[in-house]
Structures are given as C-alpha cells and as structure tokens.
Amino acid sequence: MAPNPYSPHSMVHTALPPLPGSPAPGALSNLRILDIGTMVAGPVACTFLADFGAEVIKVEQPSGGDTLRGLGPFKNGESLWWCLEGRNKKSVTIDLRQKEGQDLLLSLVAKADAIVENFRPGTLESWNLGYDRLAEVNPRLVMLSVSGFGQSGPYAKRAGYDRMGLAFSGVMGITGYPDRPPVRLGISVADYSTATMGAFAVMMALYHRDRGGPGQHIDLSLYETMFRYTDSMVGSYSALGKRRARTGNVHQAAAPxxxxxxxxxxxxxxxxxxxxxxxxxxxxxxxxxxxxxxxxxxxxxxxxxxxxxxxxxxxxxxxxxxxxxxxxxxxxxxxxxxxxxVEDIVEDPHYNARENIIGVEHPVAGMVQMPGVVPKMSGTPAAQPAAAPTLGAHNDEILKGLLGLGDAEVDRLREAKVI
Known part of the structure; x- marks a missing residue:
C-alpha cells in the first residue's frame, strides 16, 4: 500500500511549533486551527481560539477573501469588522475549487488539529474535501461544520444566516411588543452565540482526542444554538399548553x-x-x-x-x-x-479598568479600537492581539515555511491563480 503523503508522523499529540510572528503563547498555543469559513459564526469561533494563542490559519479565496472584508464601516479602506474578527490570524489564499488548491488544503490538514467551515452542507463534499476525506489524511482531526439548519434533515440544504437562526428557533417570535411585528436584536446574536458554542465544541472534541479518542466531526447549526437558549418555552407548551408570546420588556422572572x-x-x-x-x-x-x-x-x-x-x-x-x-x-x-x-461605554471608568476596549495598530487602518479579549484568565492571560492580516499576507510564510514549497512552485501556483 502506497504511503499517505498527507499522513501525520505520529498519532500521539505533541505541541505544534507556531509559525514565526505568531502571537505570544497562551492557553491554546499548542493548537493549529484552519479557518476556511466566511463571515461570522464559523470564523469567529476561530477568533475566540486565536485570542488565547491558537495558531489560526485563515484560508481565503484569492480574489476578495472573506466576505467580512467587504462589509463596513471602513477606515482607510479596511473593514473595521474584519479588523476585529480577523485579529490574531494568518491569511493564506487558496482556491479550493481547483484540484491543486484542494491538495494544498489537504497538506495543511495533515498538520492541523482542527478545521472550521460554514459552507452550505454538501459544498465541501463537491470539492472532495468532506470530513471523510479529511479524516483519511488526518484521523486525529476535529472538524466543526456550522450551517443554518445542520448537516442533516429536510432543511439541511437551505441557506441560513443570523436572522434565519433567530426566526426558525422561535427566538424572534417572542421578541418585541405584542402589538407590533417581531424584532431582531441589535447584534448578530445567533452568529456570535453559535461561534461561542462552536469554540466550546472544538475544545471538547480536542480534549476527548487528547485523552486517547479519535478526531470527530461536529455538526452545529445557528437555529439549534438559539433554540437551546429558549429555556422553558417548549416545556411550558408541552406540559401546560402555555404559548410564550411577545411581551416587550416585561418578563415573567421580573416583577417589577x-x-x-x-x-x-x-x-x-x-x-x-x-x-x-x-x-x-x-x-x-x-x-x-x-x-x-x-x-x-x-x-x-x-x-x-x-x-x-x-x-x-x-x-x-x-x-x-x-x-x-x-x-x-x-x-x-x-x-x-x-x-x-457607545459614548457611555468608551468613557466609562469600569470599561477602562477592565481593559474592555483595546487599541490594535493595523498596517493600513492605523489604530483601531475594539473589544478586548474575554474571559480573563489568571494563569494564561491573553496577549495583546495581533492585527488582522491583509489578504494573503502569509502566503510565503505558510506555503514555503510550513508546507516546504519552493519559490518556483509558489510562483507557478500564483500564476495559475491557485493562490
């Protein structure tokens, strides 16, 4: 049987050395995560891990990169949203629709602990990059797949975004005043909540793996995260026939x-x-x-x-x-x-004392103010975040330094628009 060209050298987990220029070590500094998603729920799960030292390699399309890069507000042409959620990551451009791009990803998978994606279910399989294929390359790999409705079920193929998660989970239906249409919260709460649960799930799977278990595939949807947060809504309906309705700012647990x-x-x-x-x-x-x-x-x-x-x-x-x-x-x-x-927030002494707002110097945007890292850990505190990378900023570092490609090969891949 021919040797697997992507296979890890050992099935015993050892700390992976970070690439040069990685942020200072943190609680997760022995982990390497591949972020191949776009926008919020999947990529922000990786941001949470990167905040505490995980080496996150963000794989982006050569033309345009992550959709978040194109969403405002902008400073000096750089998305301030991207400046926040791209922090502490390294950017490499790979066209996953091309066979050579798929091979490059498989080479990275062999050297990774986890991979996070939020494509519509079936997309990665159409590129021969589904979990089964990735697990052949690296049986210890943990894969997090985030989607609107999950990887299975009659609605799995539906596109799903934050508002769909709020609507389908029932959360939006009980939010607002009874005499007005349902309303959304002022933030992308389904996306960010799913990112939080996704990071938690990845760490559970890695813990299980490092106790001797295999890698595994995590199936997480936006609506399921929000549905889990609906406390006794279903129980009250099933047991008592009570249907929770929109009550504005009045809630049964607060009187007055x-x-x-x-x-x-x-x-x-x-x-x-x-x-x-x-x-x-x-x-x-x-x-x-x-x-x-x-x-x-x-x-x-x-x-x-x-x-x-x-x-x-x-x-x-x-x-x-x-x-x-x-x-x-x-x-x-x-x-x-x-x-x-927001004026109250930036002027409040408690926010200042807790370092809830930090400044990160970006090579294009300049100084960018953003939320600091939470939670605060006494033994392994997070380091000052590194600026979000420009598109493909780490191509040579990753392709040559991590994968060992030569200058001529990288130039050829660039000429072929694979990277």
Whole structure:
C-alpha cells in the first residue's frame, strides 16, 4: 500500500511549533486551527481560539477573501469588522475549487488539529474535501461544520444566516411588543452565540482526542444554538399548553421589571425577582409598605400585579435625574443598569479598568479600537492581539515555511491563480 503523503508522523499529540510572528503563547498555543469559513459564526469561533494563542490559519479565496472584508464601516479602506474578527490570524489564499488548491488544503490538514467551515452542507463534499476525506489524511482531526439548519434533515440544504437562526428557533417570535411585528436584536446574536458554542465544541472534541479518542466531526447549526437558549418555552407548551408570546420588556422572572425612563431622558433597566431585593427596592423608592402587602408577598403574586408595580416604579424614576437614581439604588444594593450608548461605554471608568476596549495598530487602518479579549484568565492571560492580516499576507510564510514549497512552485501556483 502506497504511503499517505498527507499522513501525520505520529498519532500521539505533541505541541505544534507556531509559525514565526505568531502571537505570544497562551492557553491554546499548542493548537493549529484552519479557518476556511466566511463571515461570522464559523470564523469567529476561530477568533475566540486565536485570542488565547491558537495558531489560526485563515484560508481565503484569492480574489476578495472573506466576505467580512467587504462589509463596513471602513477606515482607510479596511473593514473595521474584519479588523476585529480577523485579529490574531494568518491569511493564506487558496482556491479550493481547483484540484491543486484542494491538495494544498489537504497538506495543511495533515498538520492541523482542527478545521472550521460554514459552507452550505454538501459544498465541501463537491470539492472532495468532506470530513471523510479529511479524516483519511488526518484521523486525529476535529472538524466543526456550522450551517443554518445542520448537516442533516429536510432543511439541511437551505441557506441560513443570523436572522434565519433567530426566526426558525422561535427566538424572534417572542421578541418585541405584542402589538407590533417581531424584532431582531441589535447584534448578530445567533452568529456570535453559535461561534461561542462552536469554540466550546472544538475544545471538547480536542480534549476527548487528547485523552486517547479519535478526531470527530461536529455538526452545529445557528437555529439549534438559539433554540437551546429558549429555556422553558417548549416545556411550558408541552406540559401546560402555555404559548410564550411577545411581551416587550416585561418578563415573567421580573416583577417589577422594565426599562424605566428618568427625568433627564435616560433609561434604567430594573429586574426584581427575589423577596429580599423587592424589599430593598421598596425602601429605596420610599414605598416600604408595599413589601408587607399580601398581594406582593411572593414573586408569583407580584407578577400578577406587574402593571401596578411597574407604574409605581416608573413614576418614581420619572421624578428624578439619572445620577440621583444611581446613587439611591447603589446605596440600597439594588441591581440595575443605565442603558448605555457607545459614548457611555468608551468613557466609562469600569470599561477602562477592565481593559474592555483595546487599541490594535493595523498596517493600513492605523489604530483601531475594539473589544478586548474575554474571559480573563489568571494563569494564561491573553496577549495583546495581533492585527488582522491583509489578504494573503502569509502566503510565503505558510506555503514555503510550513508546507516546504519552493519559490518556483509558489510562483507557478500564483500564476495559475491557485493562490
């Protein structure tokens, strides 16, 4: 039997040396991840891993690259969204539609721990790059496939994006006010939630592998992530026949609870569930007697009277400026938050103290402000992120340094538009 030209030398996991110029070592510095996806859910799972030291090699189409590069807002012609989600990655351009490009990817797969993709199901198989083929090259490979509706089932072939995940999961149907159409959240919450779960799934699979198990294929969809977050929605319907509806800012776990407007035109979020917290709130707003009324004795009874409670709190909020309300609620130990604008965020001392906003110098865009790395780890803190790469910035480094191709071969591949 002919030797497999892509086969790893050993089935025992050892740390893979990072390429020159990789970010400082972190908790995941022994991992090499291939990111062959586009946009958010798949690639951002890789960003989360890269933030903690994983060497992420982003494989992009030679013409244009990741779709995210073309989405604004822009600074000096560079997408600020890409500057965030491309950080800590290395970019190599390979046309996966060409046979030679597919061979290059297989060579990279042989040297990788995991690969992440979010093509429509069946696309990689049409290029002879499905999981079964990749596992032949590297049996220890972990593959994460992110899609709108999953790799199986009657809707698997459907295209799916963030809003489809919100709609099909039922989340959008219960978001908004009852007398208005459903609304989406202000961020791509299905994409980012799936990216988070995807990174978690990759680490579970790698942990299983490094305890002696084989690699495996992870099938994760946008709608399933969001459906998992719907808490007791299905249970309430199945057991009690209760159908959750849009209720605006009122929620069954908060009484009182709403977004209350202050005298100076700001909004404060308040959500009260426990009896002790309710007593603290009543005292803070000068309504201590409310806590002793039988109809407000439990959370269930308070929710039955939610409109009256919210009206009482709203009247108190409207009579005071935000600064005064914050001082009173802080003194009473009542949980709340002012609804922040981006101006509030960039000026807030807590964000500054926690280093939630960092600056990364980009070779084209210049200094770019972006969210810092979370979570914060005491033993293996994340390093200062490296700037998102320009398209194909690491072609020579990866093709010559990692795969060992010669100058003439790289030039030929470039001439043939394979890279």
């Amino acid at each position: 609870g709403d977004n209350f407007e202050t005298r100076d035109g700001r909004f404060i979020v308040l959500t009260v569930s426990g009896d002790t917290l309710f007593r603290k709130l009543c005292a803070a707003i000068g309504q201590s007697a409310l806590a002793d009324e039988p109809r407000f004795a439990t959370h269930s009874s308070r929710f039955e009277n939610i409109e009256e409670l919210n009206a009482t709190v709203a009247q108190w909020m409207r009579s005071r400026d935000t600064a005064d309300i914050r001082e009173i609620l802080d003194g009473a130990g009542v949980a709340y938050s002012v609804i922040y604008t």
